[in-house]
Amino acid sequence: MLTKTVKYLLLALGLLTTATGAISDPLSVQLNELARTPDKNKQEQIIHEILKKNPSPDTIITLLKNFNFKKPEKIGIIIQENLCIDGIKRPFCWYVPQNYDPSYRTPLLVYLHGLVNRKNIIEDIESYVSESEFIEIAEEYGYILLFPFGQSGATWWDSVGISNVLQQIRLTKQYFNIDDNRVFMAGFSDGASGAFLFAMNYPTDFAGFIPLNGHPGVASIDGGMHTYFTNLFNRPLYVINTDEDRLYPSKEITPMIELAQRADADILYKIYSGIGHSFDYAHEELPFIAKFIETHPRVLPSVIKWESADPGLGCMWFSIDSITYSDRAEWHQDYNMKLVDARVMFGFIPDETYEGMGVRVEQVVGDSTLCAILGIREGDIFVKLGDNRVIDLDDVNQYKESKECGDSAHIIILREGKESTLQGVFPGPTIYDLFRREKLSARAEVYYRCNTFSIRASRLGAFTIYIHPEMVKLDQNIVIELNGKKVFDKNVPASPEFILHNFLENRDHELLYVNEISVILQ
Template sequence: MRLYFLILFVFCGFLVKAQDNYTKMTKVALQAMWDAKDEEGYQKSLDMYEKAFELFPDSINNSGLYKSSVLASRLKDYDKAFGYLNSLIGRKMNKYGDPGYIYVLNSYAEGEYKNLLTDPRWSTLVKDAENYKALFYQRFEDNENEFYAIKAERFREIDKPEKLYKELKNFNPYKTKALQGYSISFNLDENFSTSFFIQLPENYSPDKKYPLLFILHGAVKHNSLAAYQLAEQVLGGWNRYYTKYAAENDVILAFPKGNKKFNWMVPNEGFFMIPEMLKLIKNGVNVDDNKVFISGHSNGATGSFSYLMKQPTEFAGFYGLNTYPKVFTGGTFIENIKNRSFMNFSTDQDYYYPPNANDQLTALMNEMNADYKEHRYKGFPHWFPEFDESEPAFQKLYDDLKTRTRDPFPKEITWEFDDNSNGQIDWLSNIKLDSLASKADWHKEINFKIDKWLEYKDKNSDILSEKEVDKNAFDLPRKSGKIVAKYEDNTFYIKTSAIKTFTINISPEMVDHSKRVKVYLNGKKYFNDKVDYDSNFMIENFERNRDRSQVWVNQIKIELK
């Protein structure tokens, strides 16, 4: 047995080395292609690619075949060009390039292969490429249909509301899954769509509830929407430690793909993405509603922080690596963290957000007794996850995730917002602003000044210098409303500032339905009556959010006069 593992180890080492050598050779070949000024230069580059193919046949990738086909076309070696293209078009997508058919069907093909267009083999090649494309997308569609396949729901057949409530709480329509990874399509609007990739634990069982962690990518301005994603694209690289510890802790991972317009930071067009993706995921696999988390790096970390500030209801906790802790689409109402938690992993050489500002934020959080932790790593720049030394940060993240659970019925809520689309937090919903009302005396702005920032001396420099600034940590561009609420012994105590209307959602885990429910609003009794179960409301609410832990049986609508 020891000999077997020794042989396996040596063989795997050989494969890695072969791949490295292949990569080095093809990089030199590509540079020769870029430097070529005539046929002699193109031939030299092609010879290099073909030598790499000969020495490392198991390492041949789409990019190498594509470049070789272009070179052969330029050299008017048509048989060789079509030979490489025919080998290329049926190849699947991998971490080294796009699916093979792309190179024949994309907008650059006619320019790159202009010498081949009059050859009868070109039209045949295009038809074959279109067939491969259809098969490629059909595979994703079939996998997506299998992901969403669940047992039939029969909620409306239950006539007793108490029984319906228990049925919703224990609802489990899930089936076993054929795959571990799924690329799921996602419509953004009538013109745009993207995808998110789901990675399940290796031994996923539909009978078990699993934690779910969303990973939000950074650099949203430089990313593109993706019709599909593959495991090779998202599970490695900067995400390798997310993947490693998710596998060890049986955590489902979700990787959304955004761009400049549709993302989780700015503008608002894409902010609906993560909550909506969560509902779709719950349609397919068994997620623990009280253990759904968001993390990310850079713009992704800012996105995680923004969901904490604007729409945290569905989530248990939030994490960020190299975070800019600010809402960029409106006000940053920092006391909203009291409803959840945030763990920030910062570095001392970060141009994105300076260490002194992180220190000030940590002090403010401690002052508020917020559930906020910051871990500082010295000697690292903004792209911290690229370094192997970032692994301890991910270990801390997963250590927190394992022990953290959402309380679906918190005894106290503090919520401030300046956009009615964000007027919901746990058992308070449909909160609307009163634009004409004055703020209450207790409704204060919270902010602090940042006076130092780090920046690179120039575009080509890797040396950071400190500059003096005079900027507020948070923007507060619009009038906000605020609500502070708590309940105990069948009684709700609520005070509001610049709020017009809101709704109290009721659960039997919050109140005794056999007794009257009382509501005191700004010191005065507003409501005093029993609240019964409402079956239609229960079903409609459940179908909207697919949350089996936070099941509401009725609601009390409040209007301030």
């Protein structure tokens, strides 16, 4: 819900512009205009005008690396909107610390909230953000915080929600002087599960990930995404779970983390005892989270390990573009596991805006949950469970804790002002895979040294390598070897046009690739 105050903030934010260093330089002026112009046709016109000047790649890179940013007219909480790919505008929020200095590169921490399948966006965004524990380290260490807001149809693991988050990061980089090598993602509950997904499928923008009380398989189980522990080799993760968490207890998550570590995942794992599904350990943990952020900048890696069933996904300078139907290589191990879900679940999302007695249903989840089986609907209010009246959600959770799978349930609901009695049985345990495996995947382990890229691959049909000037000597041929055979040996010149288009796509002032090599094997 956007108030008049929020609309004012949006107007004020429109005054935030970027400017390159030597504003009197015509090329600087054009690059500045290019960076601020959202219109695709206008962007192409500006690029055409820039290229007519025949600037060197080094000149373009230097100017793009040294943008100057104006001081924002407002700090603290700033609410914005982003037009998502489904045509719906959704809000997001920045928190800008008091000591923000636009002349210095500033770390960015993206925080994903929990309960992302809710019907409606969190209503009071300003109150929600003002209560965030992460404001403490934002002020102490000078971080900018980005709060995306999700909902059913725009979750952390569907195309709308994923693109929304990535677009917001790019918008943030247009308005603030962000350190591209210190962009981190944290999240709690569903937000943590979303952070696992971004770490496995979309790591390039980030230096590291901080999943708190999450589950690495949710994006696959609930979102249908194909995810792979192999990809956690490429980014450090600081993972925390708690032993009394009713959703994701550490005893269930620990075997998954151990499996990920066997796949060479870069994970620091901590468990807090005596804490449930809450961030009650925040005060103790925030200094360690800040230390993780301070000590883990993104670097240009000489090794990438990547697996994907979805063409086009990749990490940094490597992407898998097609997958073959051949048998996978002997070394191509699938790091997956069978899980047993013995949780007692009603299967509904509560309406957080409801202030009356009982618990009102905002949305029924799943087809085989107790609520779905009993025909519970949106708007129904739980007023009694067993022999006890329901005052709030704590009463629902207490009732669940007294039950096991297969136990009977006696429920009284209020529907359209009339009480109805429902009786059923909590569904039994289910066995499922941690990760979906409905599609074939390709895997590649890519190493570069001097001007040679060596790839060990399985089921790889096509790939792209993006060339960064710090990786190779551009005056020499670049060689690519795949499974011991040379598949590419050519000189690859730096392309000013490629640099500009790539910058517009990613808004990254550090990963300024100068060209790409695409190889189709079959």
